[in-house]
Amino acid sequence: MQEHDAARVLVTQARGKTGAPLTSLLVDRGDVEMLGGTSDPARLDLRGVTPVLFAWDRPETWAPALEDVDAVYLVRPDWEDAPEIIAGFLAQTEPSARIVFLSEQDADYTAPDGWSPRNERAVREGSQSWTILRPSWFMQSLTDDRMFGGPVLSDGELPFPAGDARVAWIDARDIAAVAAVALLDEGHDGQTYEITGPEALSLPETAKALSEALDRPVVHRDLTIQQALGDSVGFARELDRLTFERVAADRFAPVTDTVRQLAGRPPRRLRDLRSGS
């Protein structure tokens, strides 16, 4: 990127849980030309962001979205062929562009030929300048009505298969804070960061913290993994099954210091989910 020019940054999934707060942080930096990738530009209304048509299932949208871009925040599609899709996308990206890729905590859980490691490998092999972010479960999944937020907000119930396991929930705004640093500051090339919240909570503790955050009662209801999978099918079902098995094995319980190290402040707590911006 030219030293005196504003960096031109494409944030894919700009309407998403990490994408939206990331655009806000980048706009606040003042030296960024901010492009927000979305499959529906008419619905993207974020301060200082130019909406750009971008859809993983429409490869013809990739090259126009990538024009003159210096850095990309890359959010994978949770599809079986994501590793091939990412490789195809990076083949169209300027080799010098900085890539910050959103992966997941403990991405090496399977053999090297597992889906998650193959996504990361596509980034490491397809880009000269990359940083991989491995976040734990997002706190905002608990209030997103496309995820657990439906029953949480309607019935005050958190149906989640966990047993005694704990999760170090991370606020998506803190992932965005780490991503902004990795995108714009020097020294993060070739790094892989595991990102978690400040504490690992059991699911009953999670429900209690959510109650405080929302100022309304929330109780945890334990399920079997089979029950949680419901009538989902195919790859999405397999991915969810594996993810819940990893929860049960406490793979999302380790707490890291990444937010403090990169953003210079402690990560947010679940009970503070609704406070601040």
Ligand SMILES: NC(=O)c1ccc[n+]([C@@H]2O[C@H](COP(=O)([O-])OP(=O)(O)OC[C@H]3O[C@@H](n4cnc5c(N)ncnc54)[C@H](OP(=O)(O)O)[C@@H]3O)[C@@H](O)[C@H]2O)c1
């Ligand atoms: N959720 C977690 O706990 C978690 C943990 C680790 C990793 N991840 C990874 O993070 C990525 C994002 O996952 P996510 O499930 O949390 O999705 P998300 O970021 O909330 O949203 C993804 C996309 O869904 C579309 N969308 C449709 N309806 C929407 C609405 N009402 N509000 C906002 N966006 C809407 C948007 O794309 P359009 O603008 O194109 O419609 C948006 O960019 C995935 O790669 C996932 O594997 C998630």
